[in-house]
Amino acid sequence: MAEPQAVCGASELPVEGLKAIQAGDRAVLIGRIQGQLVAYADRCPHAGAPLRFGKRQGEEITCPRHGWTFNLLTGRSVPDPSFCLTAIPVAIQDQHVVLTL
Numbered sequence: 001m002a003e004p005q006a007v008c009g010a011s012e013l014p015v016e017g018l019k020a021i022q023a024g025d026r027a028v029l030i031g032r033i034q035g036q037l038v039a040y041a042d043r044c045p046h047a048g049a050p051l052r053f054g055k056r057q058g059e060e061i062t063c064p065r066h067g068w069t070f071n072l073l074t075g076r077s078v079p080d081p082s083f084c085l086t087a088i089p090v091a092i093q094d095q096h097v098v099l100t101l
Contacts, residue, residue: 002100002101003100004091004093004098004099004100005023005024005098005099005100005101006093006096006097006098007021007023007028007030007096007097007098007099008021008030008096008097009095009096009097010092010095010096010097011095012097013030013031013032013097014031014032015032016031016032016033016034017031017032017033017056018030018031018033018038018052018056018061018072019031020042020050020052023099023101024101026041026042026101027041027042027043027050027052028040028041028042028088028099029041029042029051029052030090030097030099033059033072033073034059034073036073037090037091037092038072038073038087038090039087039088039089039090039099040072040075040085040086040087040088041085041086041088043086044063044065044066044068044070045077045083045084045085045086046063046066046068046077046080046083047063047065047066047068048065049063049064049065049066050064051063051064051070051085056072059071059072059073060072060078068080068083070083070085072085075087088100088101
């Protein structure tokens, strides 16, 4: 069973936006989008590119390799909702960001 793991201080997250981190052997994007705490594997589910290099605009991020856009609130691809980002359970506990990997 996966154990919750503190990965950074809550104060290290941007007020609005994403932060790329390494949690063990996994690259993860964590942050706040429109006040909602989100965490996703840092990989496009279609092309495998690291999304940290993509362009973020509002609640969407665009894959740097093939240009698909993903909604960061739902994780779904805009052009083809059958492709979804891999969500990671995230919470803030005792002023730390905690992921369950």
